[in-house]
Amino acid sequence: MRKIWFGQSECCGTAVRYYLMAEEAAGIERYGLQIRYGDETETVPDITTSQRRIQSLLEILMQGGVTPATAREVVEDWLNGAEA
Template sequence: MEKSLAGIAWCKGNPVHYYLLTEELENELKLYGVSVSYLGETAQTRGLTLSYQGAMRLLDLLRRGTVTPVTACDVVMDWLLDQD
């Protein structure tokens, strides 16, 4: 799994880091997930989508909302429900 920094937001003077998680499947497809880190806490969700653009839109949503690990799972679940 590859982890790359996709953005930073600031919450109460401290950085919140947003990462793109990439897993390469055996058939050359890539599966994307996200990770959010803040003050030593991390929440990550692997294998969310096959779409790079979709994963980047989710990361942008998380960053713009200054989402921390405490609420990241709720926001990701809402995002998944909107993907119908």
């Protein structure tokens, strides 16, 4: 799995770092993300096959200052909203 730095925001004076995670399986590129905040890390793999969609999601997470503690919930909400 490749880890690509995407950007960062700030929460309570500490940097929140966002990474795009990419992995190829059966010739298809799958994208996920990782968020790091201090000693906390949350990785959510295999969210989409669309690079544009994962970048859009990462932008939303950065703008909202989402930390690892709530990352999975926000991603699930985003996926549910995207399917509606």
